[in-house]
Amino acid sequence: MKRVNKAWSLVLLLLLFAGSCTQTDVEENEIPPHALKDVDAGFNLNVLANRIPVTRSITFTADGSIESDTLTVGVRDSVQTKATTSLSEAQESQIASLWVGQYDVTTGLRLFNQYLPSLTATTVNLKLKHNQNGNRSRVYFVSNAGDLGAIADETILKKHILTYTPTNAGLPANDLCQMVGMWEGEVLVGGIRNITVELTRLIAKIEFTYSTGAELSFTPTSVVLKNAPAISLVEVPTGQLADISYETYTGTVSPLGATVYWYLPENMAGTVDGPDAVDSEKKKIGTGVTNATCIELTGDAVQGGVRYSDVTFRFFPGSNMNNYDVIRNAHYTMTVTLLGIDISDERITVGGIPPIEVDPGDMPANKGGEKEIQITARPGQQWVFDMPAWLSALLNGQHIPSGATITYQGPANVVFKAEEANPRAESRSVSFNININDTSQSVTITQSGSTLAKGNDILLNAEAGSGGASSFTATEGLQWLATLSGDGWLDWATTNPGTSGSEALAGVQTLEVEATTCNPLAQERIGKITVKAGASVGDPGYTDLKQEITVRQEGSTVTGSTVNMSAEAAVDQASAFIATSGLSWIANVTNGDWITLSGATSGSLTTGSAQNITFEVSLNPFSTLRSGEITVRAGDPIDGPTGTIAINQDPSSFSTTNATTVIDAAATRTSAGLITATAGLAWTISPETSNGITVSPISGSGNDSLTFTASVNTGAERTGIFTVAVTEAPTRTVTVTANQEPEIPAYLGAIQVCKTEVDGRVTFSYANSYCSNLVTEERSDWRIPTLDELKSMWTNRNALERISGFTPFVRYYYWSVSTGGTYGRWVVSLGNGDVGSDYDYNSNCIRCVRTR
Incomplete structure (x- = not known):
């Protein structure tokens, strides 16, 4: 016997209990949504393709517009953007987040809602509420719009506002398109599986392409999409939303043309009929609707040589010429080629037809000078004017002679040409009136006054035949004349190109002159070239076209x-x-x-x-x-x-060189000096002898040598000073000097030995008297030496005799003041040092000494 699982037995009992409830019980007792049974539901989300684009191809020409439209719905197209990089196919259909709401079809009340902030697949498994009594449900799916929350009523949900926020590059925020889908059916107790839900994008795409042809010069200044709503509703609106704001989107501006993509929510501006209905796209200008979405292309255009400013081409999307609706998930394509301006096309507005354009500035004064005028008439409008006598014209390539009458239709470019140069420095003018666009416009053509400009002044060298050049520049076509003035020393050079002409050439003309004589003065001399042109040539009183070029000849040197x-x-x-x-x-x-x-x-x-x-x-x-x-x-x-x-x-030289050596005290040597003087310069020397020193020669001229001699110096050092004088004026003197050594004493210990002695031998008495009275070597305190002093003199005899001026000792006995010995007075031989004695009355040598 098989065993029954206890769990399955419990399930069976619950089912039997549920089956025992009646329909009346259910109907009589309302069950709140949170008490309803949850059942499994599986949905496959599929993004609907765009409808086939509503396309329009328009070619604008000066003679009219050519249009080709396709108004079809249903073929798939991808959404694009004005951004540099558009969304990919995957991005266009990406479902990044999802809000789901379940509503009872009968009551409209919310049964269930859930927000899924992140999705990576298109399959969604939910727990929906099982409806009572077999009621049907509507399940709404809102993608990429955030969490809508618990919206209690289906009616409120349908009118729920979804804000549209584009990026700066023109893409939807976060590169995600808001989408809405809905499924309606019975949520069975056993659940529902593999239900496909179609999601529809809430935005439309407008693709606008513009280009220009060679026939029209158009410089765009702006491309805008006007009246783009900023919100969407969950449910498709039946008409234009009230009390909402509108945005204006810009597009790419390029003189070469461009393709611009815009995203925007639907704008159900409506379809016009009755008196507001039109029979041509040329007349579709928004009459009868408000805040209809439109494209405006504005810029400056040049057609037929006329510049039109603020020209605007305006285009309204829609399914036909009277429909202005921009619907969700639709693609509007518009291609515009600009070849001309058709003023009859009401979609084109012109800020203003400009007045006649006159080339700024005056007509040049020269013959052949031109002035350009742009006649800004509408095509086909006739205008007339008479040519003045001194002008011709070129009208669209056709030559108009002076004095003729011009009759023409439409805009034209007229180039006036001067048939002669202006003969005066003042400008001259001619004026005439032209009726343009029903307005009389005055045109004045002014020819500039002619000019005569001189070149640089000329500077000639002082020599005869010296040449120079200058120039003048006169208005082309003027008569001219050049003359000279210069007291006969100035003439035209043989190479001078000319001195007059019936018509001045364009540019600089050279004038060349030369001096016929050299300038005998130290200062420059002046001549001039006078140049006249135009009326100044024949009218001496008219000087406005007269110039003078100064010609200077340098002074001689x-x-x-x-x-x-x-x-x-x-x-x-x-x-x-x-x-x-x-x-x-x-x-x-x-x-x-x-x-x-x-x-x-x-x-x-x-x-x-x-x-x-x-x-x-x-x-x-x-x-x-x-x-x-x-x-x-x-x-x-x-x-x-x-x-x-x-x-x-140069100054003459006159100097001396002092004695080069010192004369010895004994005057045994001479010394030499020098006079340095310019050859031929005479001189004299005075005194001849100065302070015991004598100079030689004492007169001469030029360079010469001097010799200095002296007498014996028995005293201190002495100097001879001599004056050398130039014998002719002016007085010039120099000095020259010579020196003699002083006498050197013969010191020996504590005594000074006299350098000289008495010739021969004398008695002691005489010797004593001689020494006591001796005045020499600037001393007077001489005496007779002692015995010991004589011995010392013998010992140092050689050293004493080497002293300058020292008289050598006699090789004999010398008196001493000391007494003793056999004969009463000591004597010493300074020849051999022998010591002896002698009587005072005998005779011996004497050499005096003094105490230092």
Whole structure:
């Protein structure tokens, strides 16, 4: 026997219990939505393709518009954008989030809602509520619009507003299209599976392409889509929504044309009929509707040479010429080719037809000068004017002679041409009236006054034959004349192109002149070229076309030189001057009586090259440089140019060199000095002897050597000072000196030994008297030496005898003041050092000493 599972037994009991409920019980007891049974429901979401685009191809020409329209619904198309990169097919159909709401068909009340913030597939499995008594449900699917929340009533849901927010690039926000779908049916107790729900995009797409042809110059300034709603409803509206805001979207502006894509919610502006209905797309301008979506292409156009500003082409989408609806999930394509402006097309507005355009500025003054005028008449409108006598014209390539009458229709470009140059410096004008677009317009053509401009002034060299050039520029076609004035020294160069002409050439014309003589003056001299043109040629009183070109000839010059000379007298010296060629000349000494001209002081005409002046100079006796001048004048004796030859003579030299050595005290040597003087400079020396020193020679000239001699110096050092003087004016003196050594004492320990002694031998008494009275070597306290002092003198005899001026000892006995010995007075031989004694009355040598 099989066993029954307890779980299945419980399920069976519950089913039996449920089956026991009656329909009345259910109907009599309302069950709130949260108490309804949840059943499984599976849906497959499918995004509907766009309807076939409503396309329109329009070609605008000056003679009319050509249109080709297709108004069909149902074929798939992809949504695009004005952004650089459009959405892909996957993005266009992407369902990123989903709000689901279940409503009872009978009561309209909400049974269930759920928000799925993230979806990655198109299959959705839900827990819907099972309806009572077999009632049907409507299940709404709103994609990519956020969480709508618990909307209690189906009617409120249908009128629920969905805000449309585009990105800056023109794509829907987050690259997601808002979509709506709905399924209606019975939610069975056993659930529903594989139900397909079609989702419809809530936005329309407008594709606008524009281009221009060679026949029309059009520069777009703006492309806009006007009256784009900012919201959608869940349910398709039956008419235009009230009290909503509208946006204006911009598009790409390019002179080459462009394709622009816009997204926008539906705008059910409506279909017009009755008096507002039109029979041509040319007349579809929005009459009878409000806030209808339209495209406006605005810019500046040039047609037939006329520039029209603020030209606007306006286009309204819709299914036909009287329909202005923009419906959801629709694609509107419009291709526009601009070849001309058809003023009869009411979709085209022109900000204003410009007045007659006159080329700015005056007509040039020259013959052949042109002035351009653009006649801005509408095509087919006739206009007339008479040509003045001095003008011709070129009208659209056709030549109109002066004095003729022009009759023409429509816009035209007229180029006026001057048949002659304006003969005066003042402008001249002619005016006439033309009836254009039912308005009389005055046109004035002014020809500029002619001009005469001179070139640079001319500067000629001082020499004869010197040439120069200038120029003038006159208005092309003017008569001209050039004349000279210059006291006979100025003439036209042989290469001068001309001095007059019946018609001046365009551009610069050259005038060439030359000097016929050299300028004898130091200052420049002036001539002029007078140029006249136009009316100034024949009318002496009219000077506005007269110019004077100044011609200057440089003053002649004499350029001297500078000679630097030594102090000695010199003959046959030469220096040069250079003067403008062709002039007479004369030379004089104008400063310096020590300069004498020794050659020619005047001569034939100057050569323009170096010419010599010869001269002599005397010796410069001064100690400073002296300068003199020789002046050379050329040309005019009074106002002719002068030049200076500067002669600079060095100062004469005059100096001495003192004695080079010192004369010894004994005067056994001489010394030498030197006089340095410029050759020929005489001098004398005084005194001849100074302080015991004598100089030789005491007169001479130029360089010379000096010899100094002296007498014996028995005292201190002495100096001889001598004055050397120049014998001629000015007074110039220098000094020269010589020195003699002082006498050197013969010191020996504490005593000074006298350098000299008495010739021969003397008694002691005489010796004593001699020493006591001796005055020598600037001392007077001499005495006879002691025995010990004599011994010391013997010991140091050689050293003493080497002292300058020391008289050698006699090789004999010398007295001492010391007593003793056999004979009463000690003596010492300074020949061999022997010590002895002697009587006072005998005779011996004596050498005095003194205590230091």
